[in-house]
Amino acid sequence: MSDVLKRPKRKNPVLRSRAPTLPPLTRSRVAHGLTAAAARGAFALQVCAECGTVQYPPREACRQCLSTRLPWRDQDGHGQLLSATVLRHAQELFFRERVPWRLGLVQLDVGPTVVTHLHADVMPADLGDAPCRVRVTAALDRAGEAVLVAVPATGTPKLADDPKLRDMTCDVRFRKVLVTDGKSSVGQAVVRAVVEAGADLVWVGAAEPWKKMPGFDALRELRQVTVMTLDLTDSRSVRELAAEIGFKVDILINTADYHRTFGIAARKGVEDAHSEMEVNYFGLLRLAQEFGPVMKARGADGQSSAVAWVNLLSIYALSNFPPHGTYSASKAAALSLSQALRAELKGGGVRVINVFPGPIDDEWNQLLLPPKITPAALAAAIVSTLAGSAEDVYPGDVAQEWLARFTDNPKALERELTQ
Amino acid sequence: MTDILSALVTALGTGAVRIIDLTHTLSPDFPAIVLPPEVGQCRPFRIEEASRYDERGPAWYWNNVSFGEHTGTHFDAPIHWISGRDLPNNATDTLPPAHFIAPACVIDCSAEAERDADFLLTVAHLKAWEAANGTIPAGAWVLMRTDWSKRTDPVAFQNLDETGQHTPGPDPACVRFLVDERNVIGFGTETIGTDAGQAAHFTPPYPCHSYMHGAGRYGLQCLANLDLLPPTGALLIAAPLKIQQGSGSPLRVLALVPAA
Numbered sequence: 053m054s055d056v057l058k059r060p061k062r063k064n065p066v067l068r069s070r071a072p073t074l075p076p077l078t079r080s081r082v083a084h085g086l087t088a089a090a091a092r093g094a095f096a097l098q099v100c101a102e103c104g105t106v107q108y109p110p111r112e113a114c115r116q117c118l119s120t121r122l123p124w125r126d127q128d129g130h131g132q133l134l135s136a137t138v139l140r141h142a143q144e145l146f147f148r149e150r151v152p153w154r155l156g157l158v159q160l161d162v163g164p165t166v167v168t169h170l171h172a173d174v175m176p177a178d179l180g181d182a183p184c185r186v187r188v189t190a191a192l193d194r195a196g197e198a199v200l201v202a203v204p205a206t207g208t209p210k211l212a213d214d215p216k217l218r219d220m221t222c223d224v225r226f227r228k229v230l231v232t233d234g235k236s237s238v239g240q241a242v243v244r245a246v247v248e249a250g251a252d253l254v255w256v257g258a259a260e261p262w263k264k265m266p267g268f269d270a271l272r273e274l275r276q277v278t279v280m281t282l283d284l285t286d287s288r289s290v291r292e293l294a295a296e297i298g299f300k301v302d303i304l305i306n307t308a309d310y311h312r313t314f315g316i317a318a319r320k321g322v323e324d325a326h327s328e329m330e331v332n333y334f335g336l337l338r339l340a341q342e343f344g345p346v347m348k349a350r351g352a353d354g355q356s357s358a359v360a361w362v363n364l365l366s367i368y369a370l371s372n373f374p375p376h377g378t379y380s381a382s383k384a385a386a387l388s389l390s391q392a393l394r395a396e397l398k399g400g401g402v403r404v405i406n407v408f409p410g411p412i413d414d415e416w417n418q419l420l421l422p423p424k425i426t427p428a429a430l431a432a433a434i435v436s437t438l439a440g441s442a443e444d445v446y447p448g449d450v451a452q453e454w455l456a457r458f459t460d461n462p463k464a465l466e467r468e469l470t471q
Numbered sequence: 472m473t474d475i476l477s478a479l480v481t482a483l484g485t486g487a488v489r490i491i492d493l494t495h496t497l498s499p500d501f502p503a504i505v506l507p508p509e510v511g512q513c514r515p516f517r518i519e520e521a522s523r524y525d526e527r528g529p530a531w532y533w534n535n536v537s538f539g540e541h542t543g544t545h546f547d548a549p550i551h552w553i554s555g556r557d558l559p560n561n562a563t564d565t566l567p568p569a570h571f572i573a574p575a576c577v578i579d580c581s582a583e584a585e586r587d588a589d590f591l592l593t594v595a596h597l598k599a600w601e602a603a604n605g606t607i608p609a610g611a612w613v614l615m616r617t618d619w620s621k622r623t624d625p626v627a628f629q630n631l632d633e634t635g636q637h638t639p640g641p642d643p644a645c646v647r648f649l650v651d652e653r654n655v656i657g658f659g660t661e662t663i664g665t666d667a668g669q670a671a672h673f674t675p676p677y678p679c680h681s682y683m684h685g686a687g688r689y690g691l692q693c694l695a696n697l698d699l700l701p702p703t704g705a706l707l708i709a710a711p712l713k714i715q716q717g718s719g720s721p722l723r724v725l726a727l728v729p730a731a
Contacts, residue, residue, distance in 0.1 A: 260502070261625065261626050262502055262505070262625050262626045262628070262629035262631055263505065263631065264631065264632075264633075283499070285515070285517065286499040286515075286517060287517075287518075287519055287520075288499055288518070289499065312509075321511075323511055323512065323514075324511075327512065
């Protein structure tokens with residue numbers, strides 16, 4: 053069994069904080085097919101449309117028939133572990149700091165043989181002379197690149213249960229989390245979910261303290277929770293909070309969201325759209341400027357280093373939902389900025405996770421018909437994404453359906469949404 | 472005429488006349504009026520650095536600011552309310568400058584407001600004040616002192632609960648009396664509105680806005696330091712920004728007060 057994770061000791065202030073290092077991050081363009089699937093938590097391989105050959109490593113043409121029609125198809129990853137080895141020396145700084153490191157050779161049931169990282173729950177004793185059954189999954193490593201990990205074929209092993217592979221996750225347990233807006237129904241649900249998942253400390257941002265929101269005061273009763281003044285529309289407020297706690301935040305979850313339900317002609321003027329941009333776009337920019345650099349610098353700060361930045365976006369960021377047209381635009385702006393943030397935080401190994409829910413079951417979507425994702429389900433999706441290794445998550449039926457339609461034909465989705 | 476101004480300068484120099492600042496600092500923390508989220512909102516005061524002796528401007532420091540017209544210590548022009556929309560010279564750019572300097576009568580309601588956050592100023596209170604201080608002169612500001620400005624905690628300043636805001640203000644008859652019987656230039660408060668927190672439920676709703684602005688009179692809100700003013704004898708300088716067709720503006724409100 054994996055080691056049980058223990059509460060990390062407090063930092064020794066005498067020692068230099070480790071500088072973050074990254075695993076090798078060079079990939080060919082075609083290999084990013086693996087990244088694209090891993091980003092949403094899936095393992096995919098090229099499957100030849102002509103002859104059906106499944107191939108790995110990714111190539112520009114089919115190794116069997118030379119066809120270039122090689123769509124990526126999700127795989128269940130089942131296979132035989134043929135051999136295992138332990139890496140004891142490495143030139144790469146990232147692995148040099150982490151050896152010994154276990155690697156395996158797995159023959160997938162669909163054909164190819166792949167080199168994988170080995171989860172601690174795939175025990176050396178299982179290896180013996182006979183091959184053992186494993187399941188190969190794809191994960192994003194600390195550089196944000198796809199790697200393969202073999203886990204036991206049965207049960208629900210978690211990456212975070214392996215002390216070394218935990219690096220590929222942003223597991224909440226024992227970590228210090230900032231939830232930027234704890235007053236909304238989603239914010240409250242996220243606070244409760246991260247407390248439930250074992251966060252050590254949860255700072256809960258609250259703007260406009262004179263506006264009391266039902267349920268909010270009950271959060272103060274949670275032992276892990278500290279309520280902090282934070283207004284994303286106020287640069288000074290963001291700066292002051294970053295000065296106070298920025299060097300301790302391991303996971304930042306930006307739940308702040310300003311949502312009005314207008315298209316273009318339905319509302320005079322730009323004030324509502326301005327407020328949406330002020331929170332959803334400029335709010336993210338302010339957070340990124342104040343919290344980003346210090347989190348990036350803390351990417352290797354012991355067991356509880358800075359690991360993740362979560363943005364609550366919307367499926368409307370992919371394609372504009374005209375009845376909520378200005379809101380969609382603000383979320384598209386935030387999506388674009390989050391890509392820049394992802395690039396800037398990459399050097400620290402801090403993962404930027406974008407969450408794209410469909411309509412949330414809250415007051416601003418009152419007039420939309422179900423299905424609508426509940427705040428609790430959305431919060432659960434955020435926590436489970438942190439426990440895994442994806443960076444884009446589309447929780448709920450509507451988000452999944454939009455994603456499928458968008459992936460298939462973005463222009464068709466645009467047209468369909470104008471109906 | 473020159474003598475009067477020279478005398479004023481001398482009096483300011485000797486301290487025989489003092490200047491009291493009735494203005495809160497414009498800061499992002501200062502609470503803005505709360506309205507239901509689906510209606511148009513007053514932008515709170517915000518400030519962003521343009522440069523601070525740095526690569527954005529090596530030798531100078533300056534900011535860009537943004538705010539609603541009704542932010543911080545601010546002035547309400549008649550055009551602010553629908554009742555005053557058709558009056559002549561009703562906006563911040565067309566108001567007669569002669570109205571920007573006027574005497575002030577200060578009604579001390581601090582004890583009542585401390586006992587009851589929903590305290591309402593009535594005609595009876597005004598008449599009692601007049602019995603002690605003389606009739607409110609035409610063209611004067613009437614300022615309602617509640618010591619609300621001493622509530623530095625914004626939660627206590629807003630004083631909201633599930634039924635809305637609980638802050639003191641005038642009752643409808645009081646406003647009518649000030650407009651019709653005393654011909655005041657305007658009404659000023661320490662709270663976020665010239666009207667009481669619960670004034671949406673009065674008849675008419677928001678009587679101080681409705682009657683005052685309907686009669687071409689003004690409002691001053693979020694005033695501070697009213698406890699430093701005498702009941703009569705202070706001269707108010709309250710000139711809003713000259714915003715084209717503006718409904719009001721933040722401003723610096725100064726009171727000239729004779730030394731006691």
